[in-house]
Amino acid sequence: MVNDTINMIRDEWMLITAGTKDKFNTMTANWGGFGWLWNKRVAFVFIRPERYTHDFTEQNERMTLSFYKEEYRHALQICGTKSGRNIDKVKATGLTPIELKSGAITFKEARLTLDCKKLFQADMTEANFLDKDVLDLWYKGNDHGGGYHTVYVMEIENMIED
DSSP: OHHHHHHIIIIIOEEEEEEOSSSEEEEEEOOEEEEEETTEEEEEEEEOTTSHHHHHHHHOSEEEEEEOOGGGHHHHHHHHHSOTTTSOHHHHHOOOEEEOTTSOEEETTOSEEEEEEEEEEEEOOGGGOSOHHHHHHHTSSOOSSSSOOEEEEEEEEEEEEO
8 A cells, every 4th residue: 555655656646736726836746755744644745946836835825736547647747847837737738627625726637636735844955965866866967957846744634536
């Protein structure tokens, strides 16, 4: 079961969506995890400040993590390679946004949505890397897309399954 959850993030990817029904953005991610912290079910994700979705995660207390069947892989590729600053991701992907009771946004096509509330965030720094090989591979002189990530730990308040 644990391996299935880890593989779900790595292999299926997920959409991280933040904002309101009037203005939101979503991005594809495959870094993150789930666990038990502070007597709560939690998820944690990593978002680079350069990503448009980062603006929305900073401005809102909620976000969703949503997972999709293989038939939506192309939509997730678009959300992971195109910026919401430049395109309308809803139009480009054909995904259908819906507002949850909490006010968070997900998509009708999701097979699983985790409705989350932010509990903690921290900006990663070079000084905090204990394994310099990870630092060199993912941040130093690389072409992986920008600076150090912001780490978000969120309480999973609701799970919606298709």
